[in-house]
Amino acid sequence: MIDKHSPIPIYYQIEEFLKEKIVSKQYEVDQAIPSERELSEVFGVSRMTIRQALNDLVTEGYLYREKGKGTFVAAQKIEQPLHEVTGFSEDMLKRGMVPATRIIQFGETDADKQIAAYLKINEHDPIYKIERLRLADERPIALEHTYVPVHLVPNLTEDIVKESFYSYVEQHLQLEISHAEQTIEAGLANSKQASLLEISQGSPVLFIQQLTCLTNEQPIEWVRSTYRADRYKFHVNMKR
Amino acid sequence: MIDKHSPIPIYYQIEEFLKEKIVSKQYEVDQAIPSERELSEVFGVSRMTIRQALNDLVTEGYLYREKGKGTFVAAQKIEQPLHEVTGFSEDMLKRGMVPATRIIQFGETDADKQIAAYLKINEHDPIYKIERLRLADERPIALEHTYVPVHLVPNLTEDIVKESFYSYVEQHLQLEISHAEQTIEAGLANSKQASLLEISQGSPVLFIQQLTCLTNEQPIEWVRSTYRADRYKFHVNMKR
DNA sequence: TAAAACTAGTGGTCTATACAACTATACTAA
DNA sequence: TTAGTATAGTTGTATAGACCACTAGTTTTA
The missing domain is CATH 3.40.1410.10 (Chorismate lyase-like)
Structure with missing residues (x-):
């Protein structure tokens, strides 16, 4: 699942892993994902590493946090860009x-x-x-x-x-x-x-x-x- | 400059402090700001705290980083609206x-x-x-x-x-x-x-x-x- | 002279830990 | 019954340190 000796940073591997779960709907919208401490145990990494992954997913709009409650799956943003350069x-x-x-x-x-x-x-x-x-x-x-x-x-x-x-x-x-x-x-x-x-x-x-x-x-x-x-x-x- | 006992997080105070210096042109575009280690000494906080401030400024587009070189002031984004509803x-x-x-x-x-x-x-x-x-x-x-x-x-x-x-x-x-x-x-x-x-x-x-x-x-x-x-x-x- | 090796400095990643602030629930006392 | 109080679990903030990969000079070597 996670390769600690890969040249790919651990936080990034976790990020991709969670992103995959989100986009493939294995987590439902507004469903709480495992807490940071749980994730850090599951993956055997420190909580700060988990946070680095989650921070990215939050800024990318995949997750949102609520202090004291947990981290949740955000609704997929519709917001199509007004106009994209496409071939x-x-x-x-x-x-x-x-x-x-x-x-x-x-x-x-x-x-x-x-x-x-x-x-x-x-x-x-x-x-x-x-x-x-x-x-x-x-x-x-x-x-x-x-x-x-x-x-x-x-x-x-x-x-x-x-x-x-x-x-x-x-x-x-x-x-x-x-x-x-x-x-x-x-x-x-x-x-x-x-x-x-x-x-x-x-x-x-x-x-x-x-x-x-x-x-x-x-x-x-x-x-x-x-x-x-x-x-x-x-x-x-x-x-x- | 920075109040360690304020309820406002230190990283956020530093963020605002640097942002002010950038928008008021005290730092020039493409100029290197002090290194993370320098900043952590100057403010008397840990490097991770500095990084949290810098990370935010990077995602907001005020700064950009180059590995092995330093952190630099980004050009102010112009960003004209792509298309406006006009009569x-x-x-x-x-x-x-x-x-x-x-x-x-x-x-x-x-x-x-x-x-x-x-x-x-x-x-x-x-x-x-x-x-x-x-x-x-x-x-x-x-x-x-x-x-x-x-x-x-x-x-x-x-x-x-x-x-x-x-x-x-x-x-x-x-x-x-x-x-x-x-x-x-x-x-x-x-x-x-x-x-x-x-x-x-x-x-x-x-x-x-x-x-x-x-x-x-x-x-x-x-x-x-x-x-x-x-x-x-x-x-x-x-x-x- | 030119290539190779070294070195100091930078951001990138990661750990282990600590306490604060907040939420929800369960429990206790009026 | 109700209001207050503990408690366990959550994210938020912050520390001190470690090692890596990369950059740009300087020094050494061929």
């Missing part, structure tokens, strides 16, 4: 559709003036240019053009692009994606877009541009997408 | 345009099934139905249909609607607007929309629906808008 696949899964991707073009080229300005790099700097047709439930839904500076993602491959670009950036390259800016407008499909999206020319479409940035404000990708208006609506939640 | 006028002013409104229709009617469902009222309950043409810099930009339950806003007048609906609701009626949900899609202008917006039929437009809710989740207005695609883009900021 296409994640977005579609949330909508209950099966995402798929067909790569139309993948290659390296030079940044033109406009793209360089968006990506905050110099004109003619090398970039990846990726053109993808996005499918939901096997039907075309969007056409995406993505531009990525080569110096930020040196060894991008078609396979990575077909899987999850974001998780590659975050996990392999250890870069932290922090925010994105989207611009949404309406327009009409041109002939190329129309044929790929399997609609007739002049059909209404949503043009969505996205500039995705790292923590240091460095843009890592610029995306121009064309969505079929009949198959895609955009949702926003706002707070006063 | 048309406010929105336009932010974009640097002069807003204007022409009321096309203002009256009381019965809620049909769809509108009642959106507003969470009963079918045939009385509602205000407002149709407005929105102008930016004296040029038509959007056509808005707004539906408001009469029982929530009993004495709505054309003048109020021409001024600021939100400030009337919040200041006169003392109702708290808390959030809104928008759905954005692309489409083509029909003949009525086209003539009012002074575009040709079949031109691309953005359809934006908004359901605005009070703190108790009671919807207070439902709006269907049609925006000229050539004059309006929608912006969203997202966080990871």
Whole structure:
């Protein structure tokens, strides 16, 4: 259960252990978990170590404490973030559709003036240019053009692009994606877009541009997408 | 400086003391604060007590730590709200345009099934139905249909609607607007929309629906808008 | 000169203990 | 019966010390 000689800190192992019990509903909401002293006996560690684990779970919102009474399981927070940066696949899964991707073009080229300005790099700097047709439930839904500076993602491959670009950036390259800016407008499909999206020319479409940035404000990708208006609506939640 | 016999916990006193030094810029951003061992000597408390204070300041974002190096003052987070509920006028002013409104229709009617469902009222309950043409810099930009339950806003007048609906609701009626949900899609202008917006039929437009809710989740207005695609883009900021 | 080893200092983890403050229950005395 | 009192169990606060892993210099060595 707990490995005292693991390089993973004990308090963290206990934290994960309890978190698992909570999210898997083995503890019910508002149910008291074992007291700190009990836990310290069960795991054979000092009470302060238990407290370090519980403190984290409290700040993360999994538990709450009541002095003199005990520690209890908190109700799962609903509070979905107003807007999260998500990739296409994640977005579609949330909508209950099966995402798929067909790569139309993948290659390296030079940044033109406009793209360089968006990506905050110099004109003619090398970039990846990726053109993808996005499918939901096997039907075309969007056409995406993505531009990525080569110096930020040196060894991008078609396979990575077909899987999850974001998780590659975050996990392999250890870069932290922090925010994105989207611009949404309406327009009409041109002939190329129309044929790929399997609609007739002049059909209404949503043009969505996205500039995705790292923590240091460095843009890592610029995306121009064309969505079929009949198959895609955009949702926003706002707070006063 | 620190009162060991105060009922206020020592770690909390130290926390406030350091926080004050940070927000008053006595410590600069990225400057190292004294080490935990130094602080424990200065305050005459144990290192664990210092750590409890520092831990809180780290989770609150005032400090960050680097193993083997020290503890440093974090940059003040800017954190602008991702998205705020704003009315048309406010929105336009932010974009640097002069807003204007022409009321096309203002009256009381019965809620049909769809509108009642959106507003969470009963079918045939009385509602205000407002149709407005929105102008930016004296040029038509959007056509808005707004539906408001009469029982929530009993004495709505054309003048109020021409001024600021939100400030009337919040200041006169003392109702708290808390959030809104928008759905954005692309489409083509029909003949009525086209003539009012002074575009040709079949031109691309953005359809934006908004359901605005009070703190108790009671919807207070439902709006269907049609925006000229050539004059309006929608912006969203997202966080990871 | 350059690489390797050392060293002092840092935050990270962990222990064993102590007392305070609070809660709930059971017991006792008016 | 009721009010007060113990008591056991809980989290909250605090101590003193220990060892680890990491960082950045300094010193030693090849």
